[in-house]
Amino acid sequence: MTYSTNDLGTAQLSRPSRTTHLVLFAVLMISLLGTSTIEAQQAASLPKVGPERGSLVIVGGAMRSAEIYERFIDLAGGPDAHIVLVPTAGGAEEYDEFYQGMNAWRDHGARNLTLLHTTDPAEADTDAFVEPLKRAAGVFFFGGRQWRLVDAYGGTKAEQAFQEVLDRGGVIGGSSAGASIQGSFLVRGDTRTNTIMMGDHQRGFGYLRDVGIDQHVLMRNRQFDLIEVIETHPELLGIGIDEDTALVVQGDQAQVIGKSFVLVYDNQVTTGENGKFYFLAPGDRL
Structure with a gap:
């Protein structure tokens, strides 16, 4: 219905014509189709595996290469960028400013x-604990046992704050x-071994979906171990990274840096009697 006034200034209600209905319907459909197309294009452009924003630097252990440190620091915004270091996987109850893992970053x-650490998920779920993460441009997890990170931070405000660093472009x-x-x-998330x-x-x-x-993987002769994982979970992509080597990920693009190799296990080609994984050398892209 439309609203109008007559010559006397009194209000009148008039029924819209069939033509008006058709025009309005056409405009509505064009709008809906346009919105749907834009949303579909946006969805298609989103990364399927990697982060929508920010970067990942995934290191296979024994990190010594200056190239890896420098790439991480550069992605965080340079030497003055605020970087939060998380040593929790190492298993100690406490860490302080003299923790040796900090020295290489300073060097x-x-x-x-x-340095951010707790073994108590209740503490990790407090605003006070996550406050340094609100200012962080980078977060780095040291080595040890990965299940300790889950026990301390899984499902807490800290885990969410880690993700928010990435979402901000960190x-x-x-x-x-x-x-x-x-x-x-x-x-290798078992608490026994x-x-x-x-x-x-x-x-x-889940920064990589x-x-x-x-x-x-190569230094410890682990190169065949991921095969059983992707045989059991064929929806997964397996990535094995050797020591002093990193996979740098932005969106669905990745590059190998460092000293050794990254191994990729794809269920389409890796499993079965003649299955094989393939190698990426420093400089290679995925």
Whole structure:
């Protein structure tokens, strides 16, 4: 219905014509189709595996390469960027400013470091604990046992704050256990031993979706271990990273840096009697 006035200034209601209905319907359909097309294009452009924003630096352990440190610091915004270091996977109850893991970061030029640690998920779920993460441009998880990161931070405000660093365009990295935690499937997450590939903890923090990440793969002769994981979970992509080597991920694009190789396990080609994984060397892209 439309609203109008007559010559006397009194209000009148008049019924719209059939033509008006058709025009309005056409305009509505064009609007809906246009919105649907835009949304479909936006959805198609979103990363399927990697983060929508920010970067990941996934290191296979024994991190010594200056190239890896420098890439992480650069992605965080430079030497003065605020970087939060998380040593929780190492298993100690307490860490202080003299923790040796901080020294290498200082030696490579990082000047604004915060050490963040707890083993208590109740503490990790407080605003006071996550306050340093609100200012962080980067987060780095040290090595140890990856299930300790899940027990301390899984489902807490801290886990959410880690994700928010990435969502702001920051960088998340980690070495060894700190690499595996970045996948959605947690490889070697058993509390009894790290030789069990599919243990009592199987949920990682999921910065890479539908991915399981192993580390130290060549140095510790682990190159065949991920095969059983993707045979059991064929929806997963397996990524194995050797020592002092990193996979740098932005969206669905990745590059290998460092000293050794990254191994990729795709269920389409890796499983079966003649299955094989393939190698990516430094400089290669995925």
